[in-house]
Amino acid sequence: MTEPILSVRNLKKHYPLKKGLFNRQVGAVKAVDGISFDIAPGETLGLVGESGCGKSTAATSIIRLEDPTEGEVVFNGGGRAGATRREDGTHPNDVTKFNKRELKRFRRDAQMIFQDPSSSFNPRMPVGDSVGELLQVHGMKNRAQRRAIVGDLLERVGLSADDYDRYPHEFSGGQKQRIGLARALVLNPDFIVADEPVSALDVSVKAEVLSLINDVQEEFGLSILFISHDMSVIRSVCDRVAVMYLGEIVEIGDTDEIFADPQHPYTEALLSSIPTPNPRIRGEGIELTGTVPSPSNPPSGCRFHTRCHKVIQPDQLDLEQEVWRRLLDFTQYVEKGEFDIDDIRETVTLDDEHDPTEEELKEQIRDEYDLPMTLTDASAEQVLNEALDNLVTDNEAAATEQLTSEFTTPCAETKPDYTTHGDGHRSSCLLHDEYAEAEVALSDD
Amino acid sequence: MATQKPTKFDQVDWDNLTGSGRFKISINMKLLLVTGVPVLLLGLYDHFLVGDREATFVRLGEDLGLSSQFEALGLDFNPTSVDILFVFTIFLFLWYLVLPLYQNMRMTKYYWKEFKRNRPAVISLIWLTIIFVGGVLGPFFVAMPEQDLFAAYQPPVFGSIDQVHVNQCVGEISDGRCQGTWEYPLGTTRGGQDVLAMVIHGMTVTMQIAFITTMIVAAIGITFGTVSAYAGGWVDEIMMRFVDIVLSFPTLLFFLLILYIYGAGLGMFILVFGLFGWGATARYVRSKALSVSEEEFVKATKISGAGTYRIVRRHVVPNTASSIITQLTLIIPGFLLAEAQLAFLGIGDTAVPTWGQAISSGRNAIDFAPWIVLVPGMALFLTILAFNFLGDAILDALNPEAEAESEK
Amino acid sequence: MAIEHDAAETIFDENDVVTTDDVPLLEVEGLTTSFKTEAGRLVAVDDIDFTVDSGETVCIVGESGSGKTVATESVTQLIKQPPGTIGGTVRFKGQDLMDLTEKQLRSIRGNEIAHIFQNPQEAMNHCYTVGWQITEAIQIHEDVSKKVARARGVDLLDRVGIDNASARFDDYPHEFSGGQKQRIMIAMALVGNPDLLLADEPTTALDVTVQAQILRLLNDLQEEFGMGILFVTHDLGVVAEIADRVIVMYSGKIMESADVFEIFERPAHPYTQALMKCLPERGGDQRGGIPGRLPNPTNPPDGCRFAARCEHATEDCEVGEQPPQIEIAPDHHVSCIYYGEGYDSSVVRDAELEAANAPETEANR
Incomplete structure (x- = not known):
């Protein structure tokens, strides 16, 4: 196996939550919580996920715009190839340990393209100077030479050398993104992080910029970490994809494989949510319930289990998957104390003006939380019924106890390991653990 | 290789381009050094070596042994320290505000296009230019108004x-x-x-107050604000608490105190109000600097490998400039009014013919000779109004992003 | 101009298949919205016609700068006048909204015609709880007690899919996520039982998973209440997901309008075809996007607005006005001279694209 240009190992970025007079740390927002992947030379790896999943934080930590909390980012580009670990276990190419001088050298080999074309250029500087500044910072003192290089580069990205003296406000969003690419290229780096480079652009412009990125990558053999929330963009530019959820990578593999045969339920849901431009197939997607939980207090076990449509049932139960999902949702509400019987009572009273009977209340609860009037599984039905009885008689604690002890999922208890599904295709879901092959140890090389 | 430098980005041999570029003096700095330093030296010379009653240039001529030449050229001025500081400030203004506008013609044209939409502001600018030119050149052509x-x-x-x-x-x-x-x-x-002469000499004082206080406020405020924003942590905390003290300092009372104990002229007025007037500016600059450093282009510069000084000097300060200039333009009227009020109360510097003095001198004759109050009063009023209009228009004109967004 | 326009009009009115009633819910004719700017008069929407029926979703699709947002905002005159000027007729249930006073319009806006916008956080008041805002909206709409209004508010929130509605009723807007805020905005829009919902890119700021939820919600609500929806978007995927009929706008003009299957399977206008080709999922090969850029809105070119970027453009395309709306199939109108008399429409037809998108070839997922 050839040496990857970038290999990220167990990268974490936690933002401390501070509180009180003395800034006591009371917890942490785990924006990125232990991700690992490799990028081969010339490869584009896509990092995809919903907003708040930590993909942008991952990018800024890798390129060291922010210092990561933990983990290792080994960068082997820019003539650093072939380095071996030191005796104390640290790697000489570990970006997170670079000193000031090494970091500046690293900046020459790894650059970034930003999301927002309107704010990624200094509005008071001609764009040519913005691009040329990188050359200047790295020691090119000759102004004419800088101008020549930047002019040539502007032409390569589809603008003209005369645009050197124009200011950002004189360009459209797509043009600015081209200049953004020029700025990322001007130091001739080996690796580029592209953080949602086309999400602010129109469809037609988006396609233009993407094809430019593709061309440039081929011509200069760049490796790209491409961050996007847009699966269709990922599909058209990336060789491999890593799907992130709540600071973790849930699935990683070849783009074609992931799109054809997603292994993790989250990937599956994400893919099916993309509105396909085909009016003949609509409304067939998997609908995820709820929203992304807070990264300061992520769910136990598999982080996706609170929303997963394939969440595993315990052996003793036999329910329809959809009902099981709703039953778990209901349990979560009661457990978090977000269930209020008085509101239910109020709603029932409004329909007709008499005191509601317990049966009516129970019916209303089942109705509001989309639970069937009788569950197909007798033992589950019995537990639910008893819990509802407790709820309508204001005995919430007992109901919580009943629900949480009966309706448990292994997904909430066990953190799934990665399962391999073929060459470099891995996912972390308990569903696969049963037929998991030999585990891939995340070795160093 | 040494002569033929590569002009393609992927042909640059970076390892041979060592060093991060030696310190280079910009043209602006050179011009300031050439013009400003002699003025400052003259100021020091005037302060330490020339007696109060002696005319500075006459003495200078004697010291340099060039008396006759000086006399022939008519160089017999006796500038005060305020005058000398004023000249220095004008040089600063020329090399760091006017010259950059010329250097970036493209952007200047754009600003002007935006600026001239605002009619009142254009009129204000013309008015202030008249005051400025009158203030700088007027005293050379119009004699001090004399008692007759x-x-x-x-x-x-x-x-x-x-x-x-x-x-x-x-x-x-x-x-x-x-x-x-x-x-x-x-x-x-x-x-x-002569009221006209008084108004013209008043222009000089007005411009001196406007320019010198602004320079002091800008220098301290911008430095303080950016350092505070970039240092962060407890440095920021201490600096901002100090700003709180400056802001709550009773400048006027302090000035009166100095006045009664030592007596105070225009120079002291400018110094006191300048040194205690930068609190709001510093706080403003800090908040602007913080918000600008969140912008993606600052991140992009960080990624480029540039150091903090470069980021602040080339990216943060220029982008806070529009709001700083506006803020500064809007605090000038406060200084002018304060001076006029003190003069009107008769506790200003009687040696300088300010508009406030002129207004004050006419207050007893307002029923039969109203022009004595009205003419300098109108001049003061219009100047203050003009600064206010100008500040507003500058904020609009210097904001290219606002324009780009409205076009969407 | 007027004559040409009338000619187009007659073609447009014939065989109006969708209408069951005599009067469509919303009928827009000759809508022209312009703005006074420094650079001159900017015509954002230039003489467009369209209708929306009850229970129907009409999507206006176009790139930024095409005038699609201005078009919807002109319907209820949300455009500030001046600097804006709105011309033409906008008939809502037969009544011309242009004749109404600002006060009458205001009562229509919240009640019979509701708006939802791209950024829910900007449309909400952050000083009050969500429940307070909904209760107030209900009480403005009808004279009911606070208790009843509250119960109805909870019911609405529940219906738009806010879990645990009764408990979250007294939360502030910042305590909800973006998708939930958009749901709340929809709930507020539903307060007056609107007959027409104007949705301006309501899902653009949201994640795909949330977008799917909101689109589904809108579909369900439409089935339940039978309202007409005018949906503005730039995303053809969303269009395919939700639209019954599609209007393709470019530079203030309507280029093509047809039902959703026609648009996707037989796109007739070169601009629509170019948009389709930007989509890799639709067998698109236009990896480079559409070359060129939008014409200057203050000084649009003669002839077809798209001519400068159109690969089929001839000299005829660059003279006169935008070509009239020609009906090429039932309820399928195209503004392209190739479909007029004396031209060969097969030149602009893209057989390859049509074959790739034909309903039989489900191979492209």
């Missing part, structure tokens, strides 16, 4: 005054009223001083 009791209460041209109030009418007398003449186009005061 025979010419007291002369009315302005096309105006007239009841004969009983004037000793001797310069113009014609018809119907028992003294008519104004072109000799005193804006009339004279009780002491027979």
